[in-house]
Amino acid sequence: MSMENYILNFILPVLTISMLLIFIRVFKGPSLMDRVVALDLLVIVGIGAFSAYAVLYNKQVVIDISLILALIAFLSTVAFTYYYVKGDHEKDKFDMN
Amino acid sequence: MNSVILRTATRVLLPILLLFSVFILIRGHQEPGGGFVGGLVASMAFALYTIANGIGHARQIFPLSPTVFLISGLSLALLSGLVGLFLGAPAFTGIWGSYEFPGIGPLSTPLFFDIGVYLVVFGTATSFIFTLKLKE
Amino acid sequence: MNAILIAPIVFPLILGLITLSLWQNRKMQELANTIGSFIYLVIGFLLMKSVLEEGILVTQAGNWAAPFGISIVADTFSAIMVMITSVMAFAIALYSISSMRRSNVICDMVNKREQFGYYPLLNMMYMGINGAFLTGDLFNMYVWFEVMLISSFILLSLDGSKLQLEGTFKYVTINLISSAFFLMGVGLLYGLTGTLNMADLAVKIHEVENQAMVTVVAMFFIICFGIKAAVFPLFFWLPSSYHTPPISIAAIFAGMLTKVGVYSLIRVFTLIFITDIGFTHTIILWISGFTMFVGVLGAASQYDMRRILSFHIISQIGYMILGLALYTPLAIAGAVFYIMHHIIVKANLFLVAGLVKRLGGSFDVRNVGGLVNSYPFLAVMFLVPALSLAGIPPLSGFWSKFFVVKAGLELQEYFIVFVALLVGLLTLYSMMKIWNEAFWKPDPGKCTSEKLIPGLFSKKNIFMSIPIILLAIITLTIGFYPEPFYQIADRAANELMNPSIYINKVLGGVQ
């Protein structure tokens, strides 16, 4: 089994299965924080996938994408938590089904 | 957001990210990146800083109105587009300097155009942030 | 030549930037905008002049040869549109001066508008409009559409009243869907032909192995431009929104924006999608009939002047589209002529409506009355565009209708001609309804402020009156002296009917 095949048939599937699981959490919530954690993780998985891609196609350019992805994930987390705390918490109770 | 951890982290991150954004901008012509992403990164850095340190602090290190960035960005892009026109070529003709600056390469109208894009994106995103912050 | 071609796009942007940097200084903004609008007017005329003298003008942005870069092309049709836009811009610039100074009548918040970017937005909208007119690239047209749209979104919502927000909301959402269709159409077309340059598309479209697919893709453009042009049954955004903004904005919208859609329809359906005319243009024909009819009927039950006028836009769009559908030189010339006439007349009617509101106190014709006695000159200024819209000879509207009807009769499309004529009659009915109510009927006394309001030529209203007179004079000129205007329209039509002229000019270097 070549490295390409290994990545294509093991690494990437594992990562996408992770995405599926994360997605379930994104959808289930129940609170906004849960979704934020999940989306955050989703971006992390994205970075992982990009790393695998960099190896797979021998393209280094994806690395910098990772950096921006990390920045994005961080920004969204901070923004969400910021507004979440600022906002009216009572409303979130509706969200806790 | 009164968290010393966040505050400290963003203060450390801001210069790094701004530098990184310029890096993204400059190398955009050769590798993935460019003015748009660069501008976004810069504004994200700024957004982080604003959220963590409050709009007052942010205003202190960023005294210009975002509109100034919009106007200067658009003007720069437009001017670099019109340079060709003044030289008798069609508008938006790329003009390249001969001297190769280290790390940047030759100065060129597409580069300035991209810088214009960077400024506009930065101005727009910052304007969003400030407006939404003001809204509270 | 390069400069004059790009100027209608670049200059409004420059003006927009200047006014934007004068954000808080109303006086300076007004001054800059008025002077700028005049320069813009000159640019519009210069472009027209160059095109008339030199034929189709082309410049390749970025100096990249034709199908690769973005071509900017001014044929007679584009030049006409650009010129009229500049005329409208000038009229609106003047009208804005006093319509905004007098804040208490039109809207409490109106005098704050400049502070919220009224002039920059207006100018950048012109940039988008002109871009759409001048571009020779389909995707670039999408970009200009968006420039135009987003400025119009903001302008539409500028006062932020509830009704306005609601109107804007509908306008925005429907237009976003239209943009999506545009984008999909461009994508599919690129897949089929591998190019975006419209001239190149016109060539490559014949090389598509399955021509039927071209026809399918053409439907996307009928839909997306149809929405922008407000044809049946895609017009709903227009009557929902056009009556909500301040009148100077409503006027420029009513005059210009739908015409951009019509322009684009005419452009692509005379240049690119002409491989299956029997199918595509028949569909357009049906659309035009329904558009005319449904639009005019929409107006019949309305009482708000702006609503009546809005519905009439739709019906008049039908005529223009009819010209395209008939697809003969006369018909296309008729459509072009119709556009010229309609922009001027419809914008003027909105401006007059603004004066009626100011002087009579309401947009609702039931609440206004007796204006023919209190403001006889205003009455004349209403009658000119109103009768013109109704197609009363020899005003401009008559000729427009005449060309289209004649073309229809020559093609033996009797039914559509019947619809067109019937709609003409109903238009007359609507216009006279406004006249009967607002001008003839005794003042119902519902708006008591009348005594306090100075006349048409008072210092406070003079800048509102001047553009109205200006536009009325244009209408009368077109009406009484149609020959040169027809010559130009005919020239435009000839170019449109013979796309090879356009194609050769644009692709000149390549082929």
Next chain:
Amino acid sequence: MAIYFVLFFLTIGAVFILIASIGLLKMPDIYLRMSASTIAGTFGVASMLVAVAIHFYDFGIFLHIAGVIIFLILTVPVGAHMLGRSSHIIGLPMWHKTVRDDMKDKYDHENHTFKTFKKEGELKNDTKEA
């Protein structure tokens, strides 16, 4: 030889990411989910990046990757911290088997800060066995 290292680190990373994802789904409260997800952000991604570094074995790329890792080290914990902090401020419920909460009722809504911890007095009150 290097290829095996690459594969090894990739595998480690992918597996830990998968585990973190499962944890995210399985854990009973937000704090635990967060804790589970951190392992992906640190261990998982880091090992994958190491794999990339080994694969290219190039100084420029090494610098890039070091940059990414440093950046992650700077941001991931801050993000997690913010998540935890906010969740607690809002009062998102903790798992019923949570044994202790020293932060309870420490939040000062006016200054958006947490009051200091008083060891003796409050320790007993706050200690509660589930």
Next chain:
Amino acid sequence: MLNMIIIGFLAAIAAPFIHKALPKFAGWLLTLVPLGIFIYLLPMISPISNGEVLLLSYKWFPSLDINLNFVVDGLSLTFALIVSGIGAIIVFYASGYLHGHKKEGRFYGYLLFFMTSMLGVVLSDNILALFVFWELTSISSYLLIGFNHETERSRYAALQALLVTGGGGLAMMAGLILMGVVGGSFNISELLNQAPAIVGHSLYLPILILILLGAFTKSAQFPFHFWLPNAMEAPTPVSAYLHSATMVKAGVFLLARLNPVLSGTDVYHITLTVFGGITMLMGAAMAIGQNDLKRILAYTTVSALGIMVFLIGLGGKYAVTAAITFLVVHSLYKGGLFLVAGAIDHETGTRDIRKLGGLKAFLPLIFLGAILAAFSYSGIPPFLGFVAKELIYEATSHFHVHPVILTVAAVLTNMFLVATAIMVGVKPFFGKYIQTPKHPHHAPVTLWLGPVLLGVLGLVLGAMPSLISKGLVLPSVAAVAQAEGVKLALWHGLTPLLLLSLLTLAGGVAFYYLSFAVKKNMAFFDKLALVGPEEWYKLLLKGLVKFSARQTAFFQDGYLRHYFYWILAVFIGLIVFTLFYKDLFGLIRVDFTGIYFHEALLVIIMLLAAYSAIRAKTVLSSVAALGVVGYGVALIFAFFSAPDLALTQFSIETLTVILLVLIAYNVPRFSKISSRRNTSRDAIISIAAGLTVTVLVLLVLNMPSESKISTFFLENSYVAAHGRNVVNVILVDFRGLDTMGEITVLSLAAIGVYTLLKFRSSRKKVNVEKLK
């Protein structure tokens, strides 16, 4: 000739200002305009009577062969003289009638505007120029009928007249264009030569019908006659001028003018005769039932117009001569009688003949004008009316088919007319004086001069018919019938026709007395009116408004999603229809080979996310699912060689989601507001739309273009544009203009967001201040 027209219009525009400057003399002064034109036209009689035809051509719109070509022949000159001559009298009359009226100046303006337009109609040789003037007469008529626009009835009548004549006009326009297209010219003088071609053309019938629609509506022929009596809301001078003497005859004029082109077929003659016959009988009969002076005159005008159409329909030299003569007579006496009616109204304050009597003593000169007109009207020798009536009977009795029926109809009509002549011209002046709202004084010269002049003219011309016979009537007949006319003569000897005339008079007197009985049973007529054409008009208008309201409520119902339904219906409908029509479904190829597991899974996740965005019960979960879709798109970009796109998509998606959450935070939960029926319908629609798009993509993928312009970018990106990231080079160089637009949009969005929020907040502040 053009100068004349231009002067007329200029005078019309100047009139209000002249009146403002010289309120006392404006009327006198403006009378000079029509009078001048009349005098200018008079000398042309002699060349015309020698058979000459003057053609003058002014270029106007040569590209479309629409030019101001004027023709002066018998027909146009006769009409032009009537228009300008009576015009002069009317303007003069109006200066007294409307003396001191607030809108007197405007009135002159309208009147002169009309007169000039009418001159344009009768003098035009170009049918389109004619149409232009024709419509102008409609508009001026509208303005004049609505002159007393404060009353609802005036406005109603004005609009009615405009819509009826305007509608007919539009039909006529189509007819004229068709005729021009068929005949190859818009000039009547050229079309005359094409007559056989036009008559023989398959479009002849539509042309005829369309033109007749124009003529019939303008000339108030059955069933379009109803607008004319209503038009009597106009001031009396207007009624005298437009609605009896001139404008309403435009239709007759047009028929006469186009007679050489269109006549000769059975359908032409039968249609004109039948409709003309019905109109003349009906108009005359209805006139009997009226009590209002002006309404009586209005219905008799309808009848008279019917007679003229009837005569043109009969054709032949007798009929046409009769028509032309009757036209002149009618203009003289009807104009006079209207002026009389106006004077009576002006002096007494009423027009109800039941309330009028014995005015002879108070208004002697008016009486003179009235009785002269009435004699001419009744066809009593030696008045011109007698000459005309004789000619009519001559024409009917000599007609080759059904002479008896035609003659009986003509006689009957004339009997009614005689009766009305007595009602209008005799009844108010004789008998006992009845108290009227105003006590009649001696009428000023402005009021009596006109009627007397017209009455005397009727007498003089009747006594010496040769005065107009050679100069006007015969050339007119030549123009209309392309044949030698009948010379006018007062005395034909003791013929059976004279007997008919006597019978007519006797019958007229009898009908006059019978009329009182008829009027007592008006209820019957009122009921009849309920099924008449005016009711159709009302129903049509009401129906229009109702239908419009319904239609608008149906289409423009305010529900955004219904608008989307329409758009989608068009989208799916058009595309699917085209796909079927062009039989493209067979070309779909689906190929699922070469897909990696993770790619498929990613697609599945995205679809699941999209689905859960739909099914989500809370806003946040929906937004989060949307975020997943967006990240998925970015991953696809990244997987398939678009790193720049992936970067952008990731950042943009995050920003969008952040924005959405900030905004949507106020909305706690989606309420379940759509019914199950709606949701399933929408589901079907959306799936259909989705399938359509999928099919399209598959189809396009199966027929990719051979060459793409991108090769150029790949080859030149580095060499010519010094950039290795081709996408970026395209963005900033190859297609920099796109990016220019793009950043403009961005800036605008920033301004927009600022504006929206800022305006809103300042508005809120205002509200708060108001509350305080």
Next chain:
Amino acid sequence: MESLLAILIGGLFASAIYMILRRSIIKLIIGLSLLAHACNLLIFTIGTVVRGKAPLIEEGNKYVTETVADPLPQALILTAIVIGFAVTAFTIVLIEQVYQSVGVDDTDKLTASDK
């Protein structure tokens, strides 16, 4: 792969349409965003869909040496994404304003401008 993407595009399009047809204002904007994704993917799919062949010229080369992805659709999509973002941002804020003025998340309550 293109076929799969075609199905994805259709699915996204269908979801977008379904969301747009809902009465909720918020769902409408979510629908519009989905629509934008569908459009971008459509253009992307119609360009060349290849793995690991970004349209970048290798350092030291003057041209691309192998078949790479079509750069033009990518540039178009990039422009479209940015424009879409700008418009969406404005729309989101607009929708918030509309929502605040109506108070209910229901487009059926927005009929005043048509009455």
Next chain:
Amino acid sequence: MRNLLINVFLAFIWLALTMKFDLSNFLFGFVVGFVVLWFVHRKNKDEKRYITFLPRLFSFLWMFFREVIKGSVKIGYDIVTPKHYMNPGIIAVPLDCKTDLEITTLANTITLTPGTTSMAVSEDRAYIYVYNVYLDKDVQKSIDEIKNGLEKKILEVLR
């Protein structure tokens, strides 16, 4: 800190001198630079700290690395097995760190270590609240673990 920069600078000079820009050469250059610095500063009391800085840094990193792996495996095991071994809780850990940088570094290190998360710093900066998934029966033991472990190492590196 200054010396670290100087060391890196020296490494770069080494790269420039050898004209061989790769990772191993950089590391080699770094070592050479370190040796040079050691040689220069071995008598200077203040500067000498740098010489021990690296060992301390590595010691900290090693400990951190160990903790990360330990925590990851622990939680990973917990996740993949059906039974829960978790005993979570929030504890207040008294702080010796004083400056922003110290506190932030400690907090981030705590968070980066799987199983623990710094939730907040108290107003007076006397305590850091830490969420611990595997709290010891004796809470003090968990507190000490942080205080004697990470905090000590960090302060050693930073002071």
